[in-house]
Amino acid sequence: MAEAHQAVAFQFTITPEGIDLQLSYQALNQIYLSGVRSWKKRVSRVRNSLIKGVYPASPSSWLFVAIGILATMYMQSDPSMGLITKIQQHLPLRYTTAMSVANAQGQTMVSALVFSTLLWLSLILALRFCLKLLLSYHQWMFEKHGRMSNTTKVWVPLVRLLSSRKPLLYSYQSSLPHLPVPAIQDTVSRYLESVRPLLTDPEFKRMSDLANEFESNLGNRLQRYLKLKALWATNYVSDWWEEYVYLRSRGPIMVNSNYYGMDFLYVTPTSVQAARAGNTITALLLYRRKVNREELKPSRVPGTVIPLCAAQCERMFNTTRTPGVETDVLQHWLDSEFVAVYHRGRYFRLWVYRAGRLLSPREIEDQIQRILDDASPPLPGEEKLGALTAGDRIPWAQMRKQYFSSGVNKRSLDIIERAAFFVTLDDEEQGMRGDDPEGNLDRYAKSLLHGKCYDRWFDKSFSVVIYKNGKSGLNAEHSWADAPTVAHLWEVILDAFQLGYTEDGHCKGDVEPSLPQPQRLVWNIPAEAQVSSSLAVAQALADDVDCHVFPFREFGKGRIKKCRVSPDAFIQISLQLAYYRDRGGFCLTYEASMTRLFREGRTETVRSCSNESCAFITALESGETEEECRRLFQLASERHQNLYRMAMTGAGIDRHLFCLYVVSKYLGVESPFLKEVLSEPWRLSTSQTPVQQMNLFDLKNHPDFISLGGGFGPVADDGYGVSYIIVGEDMVNFHVSSKYSCSQTSAVPNLFCTTDRFNVRQYFHGLAFKVSQIQQNKII
Template identity: 50%
Template sequence: MAEAHAAAAFSFSVTQEGLDVQISHEALRAVYFSGVRSWRKRFTRFWNRVLNGVFPVKYTSLLAFYGIVLLLSFLNYDITCGFNDKVHPWLFSSTFITWNLSHLVSSTLLWLMAVLVIRYSLKMLLCYQGWMFEPRGRMSIKTKLWALCTKILGGTNPKLYSYQASLPRMPVPPLKSTIERYLTSVRPLLDDKDYDAMKSLSEEFLSTIASKLQRYLVLKSWWATNYVSDWWEQYVYLAGRGPIMVNSNYYGMDLLYHVPTNIQTSRAANVVHALFAFRSTLDKEMIKPVSLANNYGVVPLCSSQYERVFNTCRTPGVESGTSATGWTVGTFAVYHQGRWFKMTCYKNGILLEPSELEIQLESIINNTSEPSEGEKHLAALTAGERVPWAKARNTYFADGINKKSLHAIEKAFVLILDDQEQIIEDAEQPGLSSYGRALLHGKCHNRWFDKSFNCVVFKNGRFGINAEHSWADAPIMSYLAEQVLGYEYQSLGYGPDGKVKGRPMVQPILPHRQWQISPECQEVIESSLLVAQNLADDVHLRVSAFKHFGKGLVKTFKMSPDAFIQAALQIAHLRDKGHFSLTYEASMTRLFREGRTETVRSCTNEMCAFARSMNDENATKEERYALLKKAVDRHIDAYKEAMTGQGIDRHLFCLYVVSKYLKLESPFLAKVLRLPWRLSTSQTPHQQAMNIDLNKHPNFLSGGGGFGPVQNQIEMLCFIDILINHLDLIHEIDWVNKKLLVADDGYGVSYIICHEDLIMFHVSSKHSSPETDSERFAANIEQAMLDMRDLCESMKVKK
């Protein structure tokens, strides 16, 4: 993939005629404009830091303050109330400093003090989350005053990171409260004997080492920006030694009903142009920070994850991986039919137009060259076990051409020109499931799974995304996809022939590639491919469109659509397996700085009581409806507790990490974190960017995304223990046979509430488990949703 003619801008050699100097003017121009872009980006970031440093105050207020102070000083009135008289002799001993200049300096200091007071006041206001727990439509006097103050102090026209310094730190929940809520959450899953044993372990934990561990966490919460996120990324994601394909990476789909063109290169050219245009906006921080949709004032969410959208690549290590972040060059790596190409997106410092990008992509499609030895399956290294990939990277990609080519992929944006078509007719099976599998794992060798995300464009023009999970969560990628699709739809478009609009103004540099992969490295590649193929073959994915009703009908029941769906999932699970399981629902904690996710334990006593009633022929509709209302209300409260930093699982996880650092064993924490999650659920956010009106454009509906079957936490706990206390044992672990640590009998369910009358479900499980079947579970979900609809509608009629 090294670009040969641009690899060296200057070279010389000694000949019989003398010194032969060769200068590539094109390469020098490329180097020059690349430097210009880099310095422009640095200056923009510096200037944005200056602006954000005083937000929500603006520098124009300083000029106004200067004018008022100087004007009133001429009228012999001191607006600073004697502040200047006190500061002047302390700052200025020289008689050359005029009194007016002294006023300017003291006024600046006074203004900076006011800025600090305003910023700290806004931060204190954002610490208040009581508004979230108040009934809809009934706002207390306290919340009304808070809303008024946040609107006044919230500022106007914020940039992406304007609110970062004002966001509160994530609090450490009270220890006893976490333990009590944990015991309540597992009560429906344990019989009396097991529950009493768990309760005894918790009491022993509270009376021994719990307070000591809690003090360390509180200390970390004072010192670190977020007491959870760094450990969560390090131990849950980067420490894993198993494949990240299927187990960690997730996928996102294109629009369901709208494919603007069936020409692969044209669609890819527009999507790539839209992505780089978004990256330019992102670098300038011109994106408005996402806020919660409410009427309570300014409630911004943390934007820190956006910083790593384009410039992150996961790097394998023998002991633990890293998430490398650096400047992304203005290039993208393209995979097509087993070959990797390097392409440029800029010429003379200007982003290429889609018609110019299309030329490069067509040159790849028309290129009939064969892949180099080992090149076709090269990306399988990122799909298999992490230790063989780490060792191969250190051995075969440490220098020479392979190092440059690998660097070109890891520092670039990755585009996959897939040679398959994904045909979806009326959003029905089997096309959706095939589409999901293609995005989740593909052929196991045609995705670079370490990249922050892979943009996949299929042969018939459909596109999708495969995203690596360690650097950010799904809402960030969902926002990116919405921005790209909106920009493509509103600003780019296609001609009548399906080709991109516009005429090329410059001739772009054509792509190049180069690898030298040894036979020994090829053996490692094929071994990783075999591991990945076995994993992919075991995935049972069922993607379905639930079109009977959507959030519009659920809202008429005066219920939360998310809580309604979670109740349906419990009914479906009970009918599928005959019992309840520990259920994970992802909730964001981005109300806090550098917040990521928290667990909502959806399988509550109330949910279980309602689910049982739906299978109880003796239960009346009134009884079932009353139980449903209680279950929904309890779920909403649990979700709000998780969002406001009062969740259970991240707190217990961090207590476990601290115990390992201190070499203190806790039977309670070990047992808590070893209980398997056999139902893992997540809702994909929709319309975060809000740049397309779905009422005017009803076909602009996303297919959502999904993830692989749920895994046990035992593997994660082993990694924590090894990395902290027993690093010397890491080479003795049989990574290939660690399937013993994986919960093979679980379901993964992702859903997206697309609009008023459509919900997409992505259900995953493993073929190897005799207890699970994604087709069966999806059918159970559909029937549970219909049964709940009938129940609620019958109660509406009675009322």
């Protein structure tokens, strides 16, 4: 208990001679330094609030306005057209006759400064309004490469001019436009167009009748309420999407909602588990410092100066999802000076700051090694406690209220939930290694997706996993943010090897010998508080997940772009071809698209299975001529690109219909059309993981530093989940998931079947060969 005594600032005892006061100057110094760090953060927040509050102007611009106004007044000119005199008349100042001249000059000066401030604020509002108008223009996205319209040619330099100042992370937030509500006629017509290739003629006629009935009657009433919300709320979708899609879900978030990110494919910077943890934790905390200080550059549309909403970064750290009977709640704390660590059934609190100073990577490594060397057994009920976060939400909420609302259990749970993030020191080895690299890669994915179902804390905003052989990974909770935000973080963390390792694989730096031991969390869990039911639910779900990860090396976006085709469209059409050959038909296909061009935007659905893509695949399979295939493929690719752009610019289908459905529930009215639309299964759910910080890794000179990206579980029990990441010019990594319980799906191609089931690799390569062959024949 030495660390407990060090934390006491003073002690006193009452003796017959009086009070004996003993001060601990070391502890008082620690308190002082921690207070200094806290006040520095407060000052930094105030400064950043001022800087981003006046963006795109600067705080110093007030001085130029004030000097300009005073200079014109000195030249006997009134730039305010009488307003300064009006302000002077209302100033609460009184003066005597003897000092009337001096005080009158002082009043004039104050009035001029007040007018300058008002003028300055008016100019800021005007600039911000102009920037918002410019950022509301999205037609540039629909123009073909090299064919820029005159409007866009004028728009580009204006955007550059108003965003030329170096922005903070959140500087653009107040200038981003609000997400528009599409016209209900447009949404209904686009929906019918998206389902046409999936329905027979009688089915399509029935759906058209339902849609027309909805549009002409209930739809307009719901639309009026939705437009009212759009006028009042920052974003008419995001709060309902977060609450009803994520937080109100009562099933397990493990596999169903949470997703994972992988380490480098070929490189492991060190095989020392504690050292990898030391640099990873340090890199995460340095990233958090940049987020808190708003030093990160705002994300932008690749290749442009158009900013993306950064609101999701606010809850990246010190955040947890707490369970409730009806709905969960996201809790976020402004700061946390520790992380929670799990190792072999024990939970620890690891302090990462000492006297206001962030521990060095070597010091964190030393602390992690102490945890690894700790041979104490788990307390009763402690080892599998994390299974509560992996099972159904209602039992976890009830258990939390009954056994974790007071005493040591509450204190220990608070430490986990208030931690900056969660760290698991896994006792297994993972990665693409050994005699079965492909099988080990699949097991690596499953480990990150669900682990042992009790050795991750799935409620935390994200959990970092450090394996015994130095490999790492990440499991992220989905409700607080979408994958691109977490991917941006993870790219920086993978770059943490630049913090450096010694020749024997340890972190660099010195260790302060007086660092206290990591604090073991204490639990008092009654015997009747069993977690076996939650563990059984989670284990059954984990055992049912089939994962397959493979890096596709035959070619990448370089070869695809030579065919003058969008790489994303190419991959989406390949996935539909794979599904068609696997199941003999088409299905509703989900591709995630961001709407972060708008304030607090999250995602929209691209219904990538279109009439055009189905026509191309049908022609390809039926042996049509190359010229016809070329024409249909070009149409399918252009159609997909247009659908993606429409989703990004607020003209999507599914979020609008979702919000109309929520409004109908609030009004207590039923819509057969909306009910059927919202119940349609997404048997092919896809997502691209973007590489956002391409400057971090030079893949040409260092081809081994390839990220595998990440993946997620299948959305439908009889469907597939497919995540892919386009790495460099010559590689695409795929993550495919399905469920063993469905006899019609298989993530891993079965070589003993007559046909390879969902063999994306085969179909992707075959489609590329077909397109390349057409190109060589100069049809494209």
